[in-house]
Amino acid sequence: MEYRRKVAICGSGGLGSYLARAILETGEWELVILSRNPQSSPTQGGVKVKQVDYSSVDSLYHVLKRQQVDTVISVIPDAEVQLNIIDACLMARVRRFVPAEFETSPDQRPLYGPSDKMTVLVRLDEVRAQLESSVFSCGLFMETFAPGGWANSGSYNYGWNDGTFLVDLRNKRAYLPLDGEHTLNTVVCLTSAVDVARFVAASLSLRSWPTEMKMFGDRLRLGELLEIAQHVRVREFSVKYTTEEEIEFKILRTADWASQRILQAMRSILGHEYDVGQRYLNAKFPDIRAINLEDFLRRCWKPSTR
Ligand SMILES: NC(=O)c1ccc[n+]([C@@H]2O[C@H](COP(=O)([O-])OP(=O)(O)OC[C@H]3O[C@@H](n4cnc5c(N)ncnc54)[C@H](OP(=O)(O)O)[C@@H]3O)[C@@H](O)[C@H]2O)c1
Structure with missing residues (x-):
């Protein structure tokens, strides 16, 4: 099956900029960055930045649909925003979603763990048949x-x-x-966040994703x-x-x-x-x-x- 070749990163700063650089370096993906703010000059080697309103699922849907996005990566640690993005992904038939995790493993968290992250993971479980997703855990x-x-x-x-x-x-x-x-x-x-971004970028080419992918340096x-x-x-x-x-x-x-x-x-x-505790991605991509x-x-x- 032929997939679309475009990735959208929700959030331009912090880890978003590391991911953008690493994804561009693969030379295999087109990239669009979604941001709350208009950005006058194109960032990250001429990548398009689209201003979005995360409170409107409808407007997010239109952006994702128009851009023909295959995979959405969120670096926004806010449950409400991420739930809206997930709804928009479902409407726009986005294939894959990465939630803003990139830290501890959900396996290791106590039940009283961060409710924002848990809310998003519960939703992703509910919609797994329509939207593939994976948590990247890196310590x-x-x-x-x-x-x-x-x-x-x-x-x-x-x-x-x-x-x-x-x-x-x-x-x-x-x-x-x-x-x-x-x-x-x-x-x-x-x-290092540089390596996290390289592993995430490499994982975009995996045929199927487990629900979690672990790595560490x-x-x-x-x-x-x-x-x-x-x-x-x-x-x-x-x-x-x-x-x-x-x-x-x-x-x-x-x-x-x-x-x-x-x-x-x-x-x-x-x-x-x-x-x-596990180096799943290090083993998958020994060149990194x-x-x-x-x-x-x-x-x-x-x-x-x-
Ligand atoms: N493992 C670790 O040690 C570690 C450390 C820090 C973070 N992390 C993880 O890495 C991920 C990214 O963290 P980060 O520090 O890079 O994130 P961040 O800078 O707080 O947010 C990333 C971008 O998301 C957008 N954003 C932030 N808050 C938002 C909100 N409430 N509503 C809408 N957009 C918002 C902003 O982009 P725009 O201005 O373009 O809209 C921001 O530049 C998170 O999942 C976090 O848990 C891990």
């Missing part, structure tokens, strides 16, 4: 530890991820959650993460610790949005949600050599001089 973005953190990648919703989460390489500090045995043995998987205990950061900066970090009990206590008492997000991410780490954390950090940090 933490390595860019979390680059200067300025993931916020520096143009992210709209991740201002809290500013280069100080867990290990702060600029200030040579760390703030790490201890497990039940009071050790730093909790495992996290890490992938590195799989480390928190203690190893700290050691690597110190090794790259050639300095001992000043380290503070927190415990599961302290995190739970603070989650109930912290009104500040950024602190809440940090505490919730730490709770998820201790709950092993970032241990994706995902970078490990030490090499990634060496690209963005020099040994500290003070």
Whole structure:
């Protein structure tokens, strides 16, 4: 069967721009970017940017239909918006949809996990016969530890991820959650967003998609993460610790949005949600050599001089 050859990315910033670059690099797909904002100059090597109103399923449908889109990738972490996009995909007979996940594995999440993400996944399950979809799970973005953190990648919703989460390489500090045995043995998987985007772009050519595709560039205990950061900066970090009990206590008492997000991410780490545990996509696409954390950090940090 002949498929259409066009991909739409919903959301121009943050991971959206990484995905756009990687998809263009395959040379196999046409691309259109949907955005809330008009963009005067074409971005990403002349890619079309279409302004859309995510509150109108009808207008989304018309854009997807007119553009003859095969696959829609969402990087918008908002359930209401994503449910509208899914409805529009069904109306426009889009073949595939990727929800804004790109982090922990749904398998590993507790039932009280982020309700926005769960709502979208439940809907995707309901419509699976008409709309194929897959969750891309990759653990933490390595860019979390680059200067300025993931916020520096143009992210709209991740201002809290500013280069100080867990290990702060600029200030040579760390703030790490201890497990039940009071050790730093909790495992996290890490992938650079550049590699996530390359794996997603390569997956567009797979004939059928499983409901989840996992990948990672590195799989480390928190203690190893700290050691690597110190090794790259050639300095001992000043380290503070927190415990599961302290995190739970603070989650109930912290009104500040950024602190809440940090505490919730730490709770998820201790709950092993970032241990994706499987390298499905790394095995499928061995030519994509995902970078490990030490090499990634060496690209963005020099040994500290003070
Ligand atoms: N694994 C990790 O460590 C990690 C870290 C951060 C994020 N993530 C995941 O990566 C994905 C993308 O994150 P991101 O930081 O790149 O996203 P983001 O910057 O917050 O949003 C991406 C784009 O989506 C559009 N957008 C954002 N919020 C919107 C809203 N409420 N309504 C309509 N459009 C909206 C914006 O594009 P326009 O301005 O063009 O409309 C924005 O540039 C998410 O699924 C997130 O969970 C993972």
